[in-house]
Amino acid sequence: EDQVTQSPEALRLQEGESSSLNCSYTVSGLRGLFWYRQDPGKGPEFLFTLYSAGEEKEKERLKATLTKKESFLHITAPKPEDSATYLCAVQAKGSGTYKYIFGTGTRLKVLA
Amino acid sequence: GAGVSQSPSNKVTEKGKDVELRCDPISGHTALYWYRQSLGQGLEFLIYFQGNSAPDKSGLPSDRFSAERTGGSVSTLTIQRTQQEDSAVYLCASSLGTQIYNEQFFGPGTRLTVL
Numbered sequence: 001e002d003q004v005t006q007s008p009e010a011l012r013l014q015e016g017e018s019s020s021l022n023c024s025y026t027v028s029g030l031r032g033l034f035w036y037r038q039d040p041g042k043g044p045e046f047l048f049t050l051y052s053a054g055e056e057k058e059k060e061r062l063k064a065t066l067t068k069k070e071s072f073l074h075i076t077a078p079k080p081e082d083s084a085t086y087l088c089a090v091q092a093k094g095s096g097t098y099k100y101i102f103g104t105g106t107r108l109k110v111l112a
Numbered sequence: 113g114a115g116v117s118q119s120p121s122n123k124v125t126e127k128g129k130d131v132e133l134r135c136d137p138i139s140g141h142t143a144l145y146w147y148r149q150s151l152g153q154g155l156e157f158l159i160y161f162q163g164n165s166a167p168d169k170s171g172l173p174s175d176r177f178s179a180e181r182t183g184g185s186v187s188t189l190t191i192q193r194t195q196q197e198d199s200a201v202y203l204c205a206s207s208l209g210t211q212i213y214n215e216q217f218f219g220p221g222t223r224l225t226v227l
Binding site for chain 1: 116145147152153154155156157170171203205210213215216217218219220221
C-alpha cells in the first residue's frame with residue numbers, strides 16, 4: 001500500500017539549533033515529492049518539488065534532499081518565524097491517473 | 113494577483129443536512145483539487161478536475177460527496193446528509209496543469225463542523 005510517513009510528529013528547537021525532518025515513503029511509480037509549510041488556519045504553502053534520488057533544493061534556511069526511500073528537510077539556524085507544520089507529499093501513478101498522498105506533518109516550534 | 117479563495121470560511125451544520133462548499137481557483141489554472149484535512153490526519157485527496165476532462169473521483173469517501181466545476185472555473189463540493197465524521201477542514205487547490213512541475217496553490221480552507 002502506498003504510504004507517506006513523517007517524523008517526528010512534533011519538534012521543539014531553540015533559535016539557531018539546526019535539525020532535520022524526515023519523510024519516508026513507499027509508493028509505486030513515484031513522479032515527485034513535495035514539501036509544504038502550513039501555518040495555523042491557512043492552506044499549505046509550496047516549498048519544494050524533488051523529482052529524483054540525489055536531488056537537493058535550497059531556500060533560505062531550508063534544504064530538501066531525496067533518496068529512493070526518504071526525503072529530509074534540513075533547517076539551518078532556525079528562527080521563530082520558521083514555526084509551522086511541514087507537510088510532505090508524493091505524486092504517484094495510480095490506475096490511469098495520478099494520485100497525491102500526504103503525510104501527517106511535523107509540527108515545528110522554534111523558541112526565541 | 114488573487115490567490116485561491118474558498119467560502120464560507122466556517123460552516124456549522126446539523127447532522128443530516130446538506131452543505132455546499134465553494135472554491136474560486138486562480139484565473140487561468142486548469143487543474144483544481146479538493147482535499148480533506150481531519151485533526152491528526154494528513155491531507156486526504158478527494159477529487160480533481162483537469163480542463164474539460166472527466167474528473168478523477170477516486171478519493172471521494174462515499175456517494176454522499178459530489179463536486180462539480182462550472183465553466184472550467186469555480187467549483188462546488190457538496191456533502192449530502194452530513195455525518196459527524198464529515199467534520200474537517202476542506203481545502204481546495206489549483207494549478208496550471210497536472211504535470212509534476214505544476215505547483216499547487218492552496219486556499220485557506222473551509223472548516224466544517226457537523227453537530
